[in-house]
Amino acid sequence: MRHLARSFLVVALVAGAGLAQAAAGVAHAADSATVFAAASLKNALDNAGKAFTAQTGVEIKASYAASSALARQIESGAPADLFASADLEWMDYLAQRKLIRPDTRVNLLRNRLVVVTGKDSKVADVPFTQDGFAKALGADGRLATGEVNSVPIGKYAKTAFETLGLWAGIQPRLAQADNVRAALALVSRGEAPLGVVYESDARSDPGVKVVGIFPEGSHPPVVYPFAVTADAKGEGGKRFLDFLKTPAAKPFFEAQGFGVIAAGEAATPAPVAR
Template identity: 55%
Template sequence: MSLSMKRRGVIGLALAAVAASLGTARAQGTGLVIFAAASLKNALDEIAAAWAKETGKPMPKISYAASSTLAKQMEQGAPADIFMSADLDWMDYAAKKDLIRPDTRVNLLGNKIVLIAPRDSTLSIDVKPGFDLAKLLGNGKLATGNVDSVPVGKYAKAALEKLGAWEGVKDKIAQAESVRAALMLVARGEAPIGIVYSTDAAAEPNVKIIGTFPADSHPPIIYPMAITKDSKSADAKPFLDLLKSAKARPAFEKQGFTVLVPSASAT
């Protein structure tokens, strides 16, 4: 058996395990199941805890991972009630696979990508066309998400290509399975520089922002969400409405997200 076939087998078993565990959780009445991009963790944990306390309902079971991983898990049968992606592409993928209810889809949040370094770094970078990221890296690796599938990695590659820095660093990238995994590579000092969302940088005290990418250097960073097609939860729509409401806005803004839903702009 080839290595790739073995890898697919392992991935298949892992996805089956996820589906089984979440299916059991739902059957036992543990409440709402949410699949959410890893970068949403701090804000969404706060909102979910407040919702559970206020309603008396079980704390939602939230699985955090790269949007690509979550969409693939859903495709393999892992049950979820709400899907929250860190880019439009993976929500589009879920829609094409008939995994969501299109009428519930909404673009909820915006974000930025930044360069980070360990907190004791003295680096400061003017991120602009022609900047020499390869020189700054030296023999080190640039940590970010997988540039072909993980949203933050895709945004990073697009930005580096537009700014003329991609060719110099394309062979120096430590491609992580999620933005939080990339963040940890830098926080632990295993990579001297990383590209993550500004919200992740704000959530990790062991890193500092050393440069911000111009908004026009990459596609807009948009977080869409939707109720899944097979959701049977009566709480899915109320929780989705909560995420769009003014009540949820402070939790998102505290982490540095831009709230895109007009109804959430009220105070």
Template identity: 50%
Template sequence: MRRRHLATLALGLVPGLPLAPAATHAQGIADRPLTLFAAASLQDALRALEPAWRAAAPGNRPLRFSFAASSSLARQIEQGAPADLFLSADEPWMDYLAERKLILPETRVSPLGNALALIAPADSPAAPLALGRGTDLAALLGAQGRLAVGDPAHVPVGLYARAALTWMGQWEALQPRLARAESVRAGLLLVERGEAPLGIVYATDAAASQKVKRLGIFPAESHPPVSYPFAVTTRAAQDPAARALLAWLAGPPAAAAWQRFGFTVRAP
């Protein structure tokens, strides 16, 4: 009996508890949901896509989402947050993780595009307009109004907005009047609540809300193309399900859903 007790302790087992089969690393991976760190602008489409993913094959695992600005998510991944896939709203933040060897470069794809929109509260008297170099956004804001936008210091929509306002020759005048938000959805909320008379968001976010109206689309030449790169993280390097999910999200099965939510689906 003494020898049996010592053998049990040597194996790291607790006396009195039944012995269980050893769980392999692969089994541990297969038991957990796949975690997606995704740009805030993707949340409606991804939540709608999850049931289709689960139904696509019997073994497809549930999805867990973390939505925020791409900059915030990239830094969380850098600090060790457990993401299997990173879905960014711009290329530079994917580059940030690539430079730190935190994504698998061979999995990186950029399947989606978007447009940049100027919005106002739904009950605003502002009328739709063609945005161009001569558009006076300061006049549209009024004497005290602020322009809601993701923080141009790091949030992708804010970086696109800064480029567009610079192209229009209005960045210097409008910079002090920005209501800087932590993500595109936070900026949208400021306009929905009437706390800002105007905002700059993605066209898909404008379409998702009944509390705002779209006044115009910024010309494509006014800013870098809005691009959504996706990649598997190094954490999921040994998890084939992560690669399968990425291929599914970036491929034909998901294309119609992305388009339904207003995204541009790029040819592979």
């Protein structure tokens, strides 16, 4: 009888431990959210995440890289609760594979393409002509931007240069980076005399200045879609996205140079600070 009682006690303890572990897992999912976001969103989302955590207790764990790299990581099974892309194509890529919750998808932000140079550069303005870029780049200088076949900033830049009839001259001079912040760093450190980045990135780095704004219509509007992933754990990602859509989050984006797209509003470009 004692043996039987001990057996029941062991089973009860094991079951209790299992329930405790399961409860801890649920609590962990409820208390945190993993966000995969385009590199250009880092400053704004870091600040918004801190405010959200202070308000809700839900910790935001963010991973920043090129939208292309993040989308492929999600496709490969990387655990993410929320995805924020710097273009529509990579969100479409996941949607086509049923890897996001389509009812949560929203075009939240817009941005602009700009040309930057080092803060101490003598270049004050770069005309959008072959001679203008050739003069600003010098004999051996490179123009830094993202990889032009997959990274959104590089794709936008390529389209814009093609539209403006400048691609043939620019292509051999490119320094293609893994993401927009890496391209920005090349200019900020003086390793490239010019770069094409988003206006929000230019604001984030005091080591650069804007010397050119791409004409409207030279590339598709820069739109940032957000969506909860299909395999999101808990509701942390959804709660954070709901917060990002509120007026309380708007200042975090506008302070970095993003335009916030209101519901029903066309994704037209926002003004750019020079």
